[in-house]
Amino acid sequence: MTATAPMSRSVYLDYAATTPVDPRVAAAMAQCLTRDGEFGNPASASHDYGDAARVLVEAARAQVAASVGAFPKEVVWTSGATEANNLAIFGVAEYYCESGRHIVTARTEHKAVLDPCRELERRGWRVTYLAPDGGGRIHPDRVAAALQADTVLVSIMHVNNETGVIQDIRGIAASCAEHGGARLHVDAAQSAGKLDVDFAQLGADLMSLSAHKAYGPKGVGALLVSSRARGRDAAVQLRALQFGGGQERALRAGTVATHQVVGMGLAFELARAALESERERLAVLRERLWQGLTPLGGVIRNGHAEHSVPHLLNVSFEGVEGESLLAAVRGRLAVSTGSACTSALQEPSYVLRALGRDDVLSESSLRFGLGRFSGEPEIDAAIAVVTQAVSRLRRLSGA
Amino acid sequence: LTYNEATLRYFENAPGAGVLGGPGTFRGAAGSRAHGTWVQFDVQLNARIIQAARFLAFGCPHTIAVSAWVAEQAAGRELRAVLPETVQQLSERFAVPVEKRGRLLIVEDAWIAAVRDGLARGAAAIESPPVGPMS
Numbered sequence: 001m002t003a004t005a006p007m008s009r010s011v012y013l014d015y016a017a018t019t020p021v022d023p024r025v026a027a028a029m030a031q032c033l034t035r036d037g038e039f040g041n042p043a044s045a046s047h048d049y050g051d052a053a054r055v056l057v058e059a060a061r062a063q064v065a066a067s068v069g070a071f072p073k074e075v076v077w078t079s080g081a082t083e084a085n086n087l088a089i090f091g092v093a094e095y096y097c098e099s100g101r102h103i104v105t106a107r108t109e110h111k112a113v114l115d116p117c118r119e120l121e122r123r124g125w126r127v128t129y130l131a132p133d134g135g136g137r138i139h140p141d142r143v144a145a146a147l148q149a150d151t152v153l154v155s156i157m158h159v160n161n162e163t164g165v166i167q168d169i170r171g172i173a174a175s176c177a178e179h180g181g182a183r184l185h186v187d188a189a190q191s192a193g194k195l196d197v198d199f200a201q202l203g204a205d206l207m208s209l210s211a212h213k214a215y216g217p218k219g220v221g222a223l224l225v226s227s228r229a230r231g232r233d234a235a236v237q238l239r240a241l242q243f244g245g246g247q248e249r250a251l252r253a254g255t256v257a258t259h260q261v262v263g264m265g266l267a268f269e270l271a272r273a274a275l276e277s278e279r280e281r282l283a284v285l286r287e288r289l290w291q292g293l294t295p296l297g298g299v300i301r302n303g304h305a306e307h308s309v310p311h312l313l314n315v316s317f318e319g320v321e322g323e324s325l326l327a328a329v330r331g332r333l334a335v336s337t338g339s340a341c342t343s344a345l346q347e348p349s350y351v352l353r354a355l356g357r358d359d360v361l362s363e364s365s366l367r368f369g370l371g372r373f374s375g376e377p378e379i380d381a382a383i384a385v386v387t388q389a390v391s392r393l394r395r396l397s398g399a
Numbered sequence: 400l401t402y403n404e405a406t407l408r409y410f411e412n413a414p415g416a417g418v419l420g421g422p423g424t425f426r427g428a429a430g431s432r433a434h435g436t437w438v439q440f441d442v443q444l445n446a447r448i449i450q451a452a453r454f455l456a457f458g459c460p461h462t463i464a465v466s467a468w469v470a471e472q473a474a475g476r477e478l479r480a481v482l483p484e485t486v487q488q489l490s491e492r493f494a495v496p497v498e499k500r501g502r503l504l505i506v507e508d509a510w511i512a513a514v515r516d517g518l519a520r521g522a523a524a525i526e527s528p529p530v531g532p533m534s
Contacts, residue, residue, distance in 0.1 A: 321435060323400065323459040327410065360433060396416050397432075397457035398439070 011381045012334045015213075015371030016161060016190060016312050022215040022270055022372075025263045029217060032056065032259035042256050043247060053258045060265025064222055067272040068188075068209065069198030076223045076248045077261050081189035082112040084208035084223035085155075087252065088185040089116040091238030092153045092206070093125065099181060100150025106130045106138050106157070107354040108165075113155050113187055135304030136163045136355050140171030147175065151182045158197070158207075159190035162336075162351040162367055163303030164312030166195070173203030183236045189213055189221075193271030194279070194311055199224050205236035209268075211260070215372060216267030220260035225251070274372075282370050283310035285379050289368060290315075292383035296390055302352055302365060313368045314352075317390050319399030322346060322363030328389035329366075333382055336367040402460055403494040405468075410460040415470030417453045419443045425520060427512025430505040432457045438466050438509035442473065444517055449473045454509075461495045462502045468493075469510060480514040482507050 021029075031037040032053070042057040044050025058072070065072040078084045093103070105117055107129045117127045128146045130138050138156055147154070154176050159166050169186055176182040185206040191197050193214030199207055207224040211217055229235050244253040271278075290313060293299050298318030317325060323346050326337045337346075348362035357365075368382065402410065419441035428439035436458040443451045452473035454466040472483040484492065486503045495503060 319457075321458050324410070324463060327400065327402070327460045358433070360435060363435070396413055396455065396463060397437070398418070398455040399457070 010330075010332050010334045011378045011385070013368045013370060013374065013378065013382055014334045014336055015374070016164075016367060016369030017336055018212050018218065019215045019371055020373070021212075021217055021263065022267060024270065025216055025267045028266050029259040029263040032262050038258060040258075042258055043245065056258055056262050057256050060261040063265035063269045064209070067197075067268040068192055068207070068224065069200050069202075070207075070224045071227055074199070074224050074227055076225055076251050077256055078208075078221045078223055078252055079219055080212070080221040081110075081187060081208045081210035082221075083252075084210075084221050085110070085112040085185075085187055086116050087223050087238065087241055088206040088208060089113065089120070089153065089155060090241055091251070092183055092185070092236070093120055094239040095237045096152040096181075096183075100148075100152045102126045102128070102148050102151045103153045103155065104128045104130065104143060104146045104151055104182070105155045106132060108132050108136060108138075108160055108163075108351045109155065109157055110161055110187060110189070113157065117155070132165075132354055134356050135307070136160055136165035136302075136351075137304055137307060138167055138172070140168055140175045143172050144175035144178070147179045147182055149181075151179065153185060154182050155185040155187070157187040157190070158202075159188070159195065159309050159312075160303065160351065161190050162349060163314045163355070164190070164308040165303040166191070166307045166309060168307075169202045169204060176205075177203065177231055180232060190312075191309065193268055194275070194309055196275065199226070200228070203230065205230065206238075211264035211267055214267050214271045217260055217263040220257065220264045222264070223251075278372065279310050282374070285370055285374055285376070286310055286313050286368075288376065289313055289370075289379045289382060292379070293386060296387055300357075300361065302355060302357065311370045313370075314365055315368070316352070316357060316361040316365040317386075318361065318364070319397060320364045320390055320393040321360070321397075322348075322365070324393055325364055325366065325389060328393060329385050333385045335382075336369070337363070337365065402464075406460055406464040406493045406495075409464035409467040409471075409493075413463060413467045415453055415467050416455070418455065419451060419453050423450075425513055425517035427509055427514065427516050429508035429512055430458070435459075436462055436502050436505050438462065438506050440466075440470065440509050440513040442478065442513050442517060444478060447477050449476050449478055456506075458502060458505075459499065461493055461499055462506065464493055465489055465495070465503055465506050466509075469506060478514055478517055480511045480518075482510055 038052045040049030040053040042053040061072045061075045176184045183205040186204040187208045189210040205226045209222045211220045300316040302314040348359040352362035430437040439455040441453045452470040454470040456466040
């Protein structure tokens, strides 16, 4: 499905940041909001309104589970992947703190994983931050080597949000299984709905999901909590972080937002149905984009080209400054830059720095996120805009 | 990231971008590409009067905009080792955040370097141009 972007707006290639809600999803969500729809509290067991809402919530749970190879009972609704990551990391840490106080993660993880880890460090935990190879991958052997007797958790993302690099989760899961005590959490916000994600086969104990990366609504996600023991005495356990109603098996108290989870369920089902065709289509578009940019010269692809998702391309441009590059394309092209804006100054991407890029190249990168409404016209427009901007900035700097 | 109208105009149009050559042309640069900001000015003199000025800049939109404005303002002025406005005035004109004021100092240093090049190499041709206080 493709559509030309409205002329009045910039070309949107930031689908890795968020996606528009699929109109079918929006319609389903709307049916859960008003008086003539299923607005009931799904926890209300005493009347038909609650029953009807609960049926929808459980149907959505089954949809999400089916799309990622999980059991419905393994799906815990959250407000998004950030909350899911927090629940996984703090939940495991608090439950298993008597067994150990060491965590293994990667320098290239999302802040939603790194910041909880840093908070645990402040509370006295030890955290090992693994460096990736030059392509952005964390080799399972490096995970195995980092495991210590008191390691209780390994948290490695499935697909990096900046580079699109896919990690060898099965290999990492095998390292954790061999260790025995280390549970594996996987942030799958960038892969669910875009890759063939199979929770059971990947071997993770916990997996974070986000709806809005897959044409669902913002404000909803899920944490998959494995019911499998995976060779241990028992399946992974968590301590809840919030209390007040016992919803979601007492792991996440609070009224379940029926419209949100219905949206996520349908979005994941639709994404799963379109997965194969979209993957092939986006791979062709990404290659078109890359081939269109290379004539500029001085362009560096960030991240492993082979082990990466088809919807994401990260490129550094030599001879241009990052903030000016973003300003030069702004208004015509909606993309993300390799720098994080903190106050008025930008900081180079810590992900690209971990891959060995220097500060200037880390800042002068653009992340192109392709999606369901990207087509050749959008890709060609992006090539033209970036080519013009980079060429102009290089002339201005005499590069 | 937001920029005021002056910054956007001078960043997008960049009047005075480029280099100058030939007799009576002097050059100065400051900053470092590796550290994110580098600016170069060329000034062409006739006696003490700047006939033309050009700039090259590797840096943020504020750096490019201020450099372009300085080059544009220079023509017709007497050669002096001061910018047409103080760094404080330029910060206000271009709404430069306080965290980025250091980049304007690099613009100023590049301008002063070009003037000093003119003073050093063109002393015979220039009748002792006055050197004002740095802002």
